[in-house]
Amino acid sequence: MGMLYGREQEQAVVDALLDGAKAGRSGVLVLRGEPGIGKTALLEYAVAAGGGAFRVIRATGVEYEAELPFAGLSLLLASGLDRLAALPGPQRRSLEGAFGLRDAAAPAQQGGDRLLTGLATLGLLAELASDQPLLCVVDDVQWLDRASLDALLLAARRLQAEGVALLLATRDAGASGTSGDGLPPTGLPELRLAGLAEPAAALLLDSRTASALTGDVRRRMLAESAGNPLALTELPVPVEGSAPDRVGAASGGLALTSRLQIAFHGQVTGLPPATQTLLLVAAAEENGDLDVVLAAAAALGVSADHLAPAEEAGLVALGADRRLAFRHPLLRAAILQRAPVQQRLTVHRAIGGALENGDRRTWHLALAATAPDADLADALERTAVSAETRGAHGGAAAAYERAARLTPDRDEATRRLVLAAEAATEEGKLAQAEALAEQAGARTDSVFAHALLDQVRATAHFWRGSYPAAYRLLLDAAGTDIEAPHAARMLLQAFHAAWYAGEEPVVAVLDRLAALPLAEGDPLTPLARHLSAAVLPALGRPAPPLPAARDTAAAARRAGAETPSDLVQLCGVTLVLGRDAETVELGAELVAEARAKGTVGVLPTLQFFLAEAELFHGRHRDAEVTATEALALARDTGQHQWVSQLSALLGFLAALRGAEQECAALTATARTATALTHTDTGTGPGGGEPAPAPGEPWAQWALALLDLGRGRAADAAERLQALTTGPYRHHVGATRAVPDLVEAAVRLGAPERAAEPYERFARWAGATAVPWAEALRLRCQALLGPDELAESAYRAALDLHDGTHRPFEQARTALLYGEWLRRERRRTDARPHLRAALETFELLAAHPWADRARTELTATGAGAPAPADAPVGPLATLTPQELQIVRLAARGLTNRDIAAQLFLSPRTVGHHLYKAYPKLGVTARTDLPDLL
DSSP states (O other), rough: OOOOOOOOHHHHHHHHHHHHTTTTTTEEEEESSSTSSSSHHHHHHHHHHHHHSSEEEEEEEESSSSSSSSSSHHHHHHGGGGGGGSSHHHHHHHHHHHSSSSSSSGGGGGOOOOHHHHHHHHHHHHHSSSSEEEEEEOOOGGSHHHHHHHHHHHHHHHHHSEEEEEEEEOOOTTTTSSSSOOOOOOOSSEEEEOOOHHHHHHHHHHHHSSSSSHHHHHHHHHHHHTTTTHHHSOOOOOOOOOOOOOSSSSGGSSSHHHHHHHHHHHHHTSHHHHHHHHHHHHHHHOOOOOHHHHHHHTTTTGGGGGGGGHHHSSEEEETTTTTEEOOOOOHHHHHHHHHHHEEEEEHHHHHHHHSSSSSHHHHHHHHHHHOOOHHHHHHHHHHHHHHTTOOOOOHHHHHHHHHHHHHHSSSHHHHHHHHHHHHHHHOOOOHHHHHHHEEEEEEOOOOOHHHHHHHHHHHHHHHHHOHHHHHHHHHHHHHHSSHHHHHHHHHHHHHHHHHHOOOHHHHHHHHHHHOOOOOOOOHHHHHHHHHHHHHTGGOOOOOOOOOOHHHHHHHHHHOOOOSSHHHHHHHHHHHTOOOOOHHHHHHHHHHHHHHHHOOGGGHHHHHHHHHHHHHTTHHHHHHHHHHHHHHHHHTTOOOHHHHHHHHHHHHHHHHHHOHHHHHHHHHHHHHHSSSOOOOOOOGGGGGGOOOTTTHHHHHHHHHHHHHHTTTTTTHHHHHHHHHHHHHTTHHHHHHHTTTHHHHHHHOOOOOOGGHHHHHHHHHHHHHHHOHHHHHHHHHHHHHHHOGGGGHHHHHHHHHHHTTTTOOHHHHHHHHHHHHHHHHTOOHHHHHHHHHHHHHHHHHTTHHHHHHHHHHHHHHOOOOOOOSSSSSSSSGGOOOHHHHHHHHHTTTTOHHHHHHHHTTOOOOHHHHHHHHHHHHHHHHGGGGGGHOO
């Protein structure tokens, strides 16, 4: 490695990352900068600085015209595949499928949960670091295939205590003069490399030339290079006395990157023609595999001997793994971009001929094709299907689209364009999906094809927050002459959009769903019936009796529903009619199943519904643990809708504790978290204002509860009135916020503000037929009057609360009753209710409510205990993740078992356990069962 000039600060940052990994702390650093700024040199410095202390694995992204799923990741992890057996079964199978080491369509991997592949990547990195610290170096990350990039970034976000140092280098997004954008912001720690300061740049320039440059030439070189090290070492030295170069960046001419490519190409054009041909083959062959390059070159009449001039010129080097590497990616880009089109086609054809059967061969032959080819199009479709099976929808979209171009039959080509549009939608490439949908729609009159394309368009609208447009497209598509099962799937998707569009769209979808002639043996039939039975009564509409959620799940499974993803909506709709206990039971079962099967993508959704139900049961700590893990997963996997919902739910829990700043921060996150995927950032059709975030109802309720607990009744009433009378009034949180509105309105002396929401809540409580809902209705009735009936309503409510396992609401009813008794000058009668409320609020760490109960109890003339200085019990001192790990350890699970369940590494689990032991006052896991 050559000497680095002027990078002392950057080297210090890298050194700190390496020192942390040696001490067992994992760390990630993204190096950003323009081409040639020195990112690769800094990576080489890290490898050299690691010395023998680190195991080193590395890979480089390669700009390529095809999307080969997991190509980059398989190169990075190739040396560690012998450790695959140490991974949990689902994770091991996901990597084996991704790398083609097993049948990608095997049952365990059908539907390819790419998120699981990212977690498997984390597990394998941890395994590779088990013997010695691991340095993982990836250059030109912006050119990794999307599947590899997503897996690597997910692993990066979850690294904690494995002893892994992960260094990623990428161009700036939209770097001037590049052929593609750099990596968008990742949220990971970053270090941006700027140009060298002039003294360092001068030293580097002087080291390049054998003799000192004259003043004018030297000044011109320093000015035109703008501190870019590659420019200082590669741009031609101006001839003494020549006219000033006017193509520098400052002159508005060619960008520095383009000038560097020209300079590189100038070095290539001086080589023998056969060597130039061999370099073009090497540039087009994305893996740098010497055997493939030489075989393809031989087909063009070029031998291995012609590589020598390029090696002697320092343009390429052969590594120990027999891979050719170009001196700089810009050199490779220059060779590819400046080669004549016909020559590139010939080279791709030769590479395809040199490869054995497989996706790479298919792609190179497709890139060489200049006319329709039915056989090649069929092969590309098989490549696309394989990519989809592994969860690599971006690669599938590219393969389907290229296959469509090569398909002679018009209808068959259209079918493949539809498949490309659907795959692009799954990948989150919404603009690409819509463009493909328009292209396909213009080519066909097929009703079914247009329905599928409208589903693609609707999905794009939904993820942009344009819910009414998504709902209308799906409703219309389902109304066309298509088979009932397809229509049902569209209507279930339409229900999701309608839920955010308003009550009337929800009813319209359910009416259409009920009218579908679904067969008894269709797995959607029991789900559709359950949906109507749960939601219509909550909207004041007639509906058949609601079966138990477990019975519906069992019926759906008998009809063919196989995974938690098939049943996830059951958990949400069961909450709508107040069947919270059923949601706790079914949600916990499906979460455990999703963990066991490795269907990670559905976990944030399931855990959101489970956390809601746990919260409603007063299991606040359980809800916090569930939601915290789900939020981390949602963030790691880019599920922005659930980032919004879960942040708002955690904001509500913070409001219960009276943690005002935490509540404000979480609800702000909930309101700004967008439902867009990170590959498409438009605000919606026409560029209008985005719709409210999905977590808005919960965020409003959280802030209102905080206000109510702090005695700010006017602010609470304003928020709650907007929530319970607005377009989201049918949402779970909005319905259950009505008792809070009643309390706030009565405190303001304006009970009429809650009259209409209370009437709807009373109808809802009657439809639920569950005791706890009737208890809340009675509490509202006691508050609203008449006063002579208040006591009987409070007593009836407290009787119904008993046995419902909802301590927070029971304590609030007791508090309100105690307050009423004190106002009636019945202080002695008030004290037991206030004391019971205070004890419950203290146990739940509901501090504002405890303070209110304490104040009321003191006002009765009774002594009230002072607020606790510390959380109640040692478990309250643990973080949610520590508590989750401690609970599993107490059940006898090993660190490896816990890691498999929570998608962590065993070393991270051990790290959290050792942090938890001193807080709990124990020294070993054998002490945990008695403590818990």
